[in-house]
Amino acid sequence: MALTSHDEIPTELLDGAVKEYSRDRVYVLTAIFLAAITVVEVMTYAAPDFIAWKGDNLKIVVLMILMAVKFFTVAYIFMHLRFDKKILTWVFYAGLTLAVLVYIAVLSMFRIWFPGRHT
């Protein structure tokens, strides 16, 4: 019997999956969730008095949290990390973690160890 968009996709039809892939409805709801977060992100710029900010630092923290939520939502649902074998998650996290460590190393070099010398 042919699968419809209301059915989950069985793992035997998928490559390296350990769980059935979602129905299309889940993807649409995920996209609505991501769009809502984007609206909140833009609100921090378009309506700066929307939330009583105590300065830019709080705004930056909020933006970074919202960014991370969007990033991992796309990775887990749209890129199927939630449904695939864990090795793929580890492969991706290895690159991501290495990249973040490189940022921290470089930024700390310019901002902490040798501040001002790059200007």
Added chain:
Amino acid sequence: MADTTVYAHESVAEADAHAPSAHIEHDTNTGISNTKLAMWLFLASECLLFGGLITTYILYRTPLEGPTPHEIFDIPFTSTSSFVLLMSSLTMVLAVSAIERGDHQRLRVWIGATAALGATFIAGQVYEFTVFYREGLGFTTSRFSSAFYTLTGFHGVHVSIGILMLMSMLFLSLRGKLPEHRSETVEVVGLYWHFVDVVWIVIFAVVYLVPA
């Protein structure tokens, strides 16, 4: 007169049509096809590429001369572009879902929609770059402009390559060379497309929204 036997050679498309619809268990240690694993390794390495570019931008975002970021950025316009790219991730995942269900008609519709949304994003980026250039922000105007154009330009190139991959998928599908048991091909292209989207999620927040 000797009998002559004519052997019909199946085309790839015909051979695909007779192939089993379920995936064959991959003969690899991981149980995952090498193609999919290779794409994830490539995406992991891409994190380092964009990590370096984003780090450079953060360091050089304060220009010593020329326009500042918040003098020239058009946040409502870029927000719309971001929304377009975000929605292209939805159409991409629906395309993957369609081929895994064997629905080729919807596959073509969603792949076409994804390519169109990607092209809209690129058109917006070209427009944005043109406006910035006319406002006096050239590639060598300041360290900020160099870092900004390099970062967003690299991302734009990635999106453009993704559009070419999507058009190839569409062409293959129309030629009947993309049966459901090869859905992994679409999934791998989809992984690349979603990665381009998550990179833009970071760029949009760090470059456009975080206050200077």
